[in-house]
Amino acid sequence: MFLPPAPFLANPKEPKDFPLGRWNLYVGGAGCTVDGYLNIDLIATPGVDVVADAEWLPFASGVFQRVECDAVLEHVRDPQRVMKEMERVLLPGGYLHVVTPFCHPFHAYPRDYRRFTIQGLKQLAGPLEVIAEGWRAGPTATMLVFALEYVKLLLPLRIWRAAAHIFLGWLLFPLRYLDRYLMRFPEAHRLGNHSYVWFRKPGSSSALIS
Numbered sequence: 001m002f003l004p005p006a007p008f009l010a011n012p013k014e015p016k017d018f019p020l021g022r023w024n025l026y027v028g029g030a031g032c033t034v035d036g037y038l039n040i041d042l043i044a045t046p047g048v049d050v051v052a053d054a055e056w057l058p059f060a061s062g063v064f065q066r067v068e069c070d071a072v073l074e075h076v077r078d079p080q081r082v083m084k085e086m087e088r089v090l091l092p093g094g095y096l097h098v099v100t101p102f103c104h105p106f107h108a109y110p111r112d113y114r115r116f117t118i119q120g121l122k123q124l125a126g127p128l129e130v131i132a133e134g135w136r137a138g139p140t141a142t143m144l145v146f147a148l149e150y151v152k153l154l155l156p157l158r159i160w161r162a163a164a165h166i167f168l169g170w171l172l173f174p175l176r177y178l179d180r181y182l183m184r185f186p187e188a189h190r191l192g193n194h195s196y197v198w199f200r201k202p203g204s205s206s207a208l209i210s
Helices: 079-089 118-123 139-153 158-182 186-191
Strands: 024-027 038-041 064-070 090-101 129-137 194-200
Touching: 024 079, 064 079, 079 090, 118 129, 118 194, 139 158, 139 186
Parallel strands: 024 038, 024 064, 064 090
Antiparallel strands: 090 194, 129 194
């Protein structure tokens, strides 16, 4: 299938170079292989190493140097508890990377409960230190994903919706590069698509860095 490129253009200023350790955890990475991470999800699908609920992580405290949580908190019943669990399994000095949607269509995998601003994510920090924050995808991504969903809403048959997604996806995806320009403006957050926050657990770690 000739699927179009994603309408998202990742913010090149989002930091990605915080160190990995001997053990790192990826929360909610179903369907993908994440090198260097132990991948957990609710359902046993390809790429998942451990089937578990993020509200009750089946690991000892202080195990992981880095935890990735990408587009997961909107799907959990208790995001505060999930944040506490991720903080618990982090080594002192370890890093937690959280990405969540803000202006984004409903998507139930298997449920979709909420949206977050950067300020909302920071309220969940508890003892964690905020070391970086920003918008991963900007207002153009928001407009594109809603345009695709709007057109598909008008079509009665699934095959028509799939065809519209492919056709419009290829037609419109070049517009995503406008976000390289728009993300420079402070008001871009009003239509921000996904935000990110990097947290650090206080203390120092003796974990081996890869």
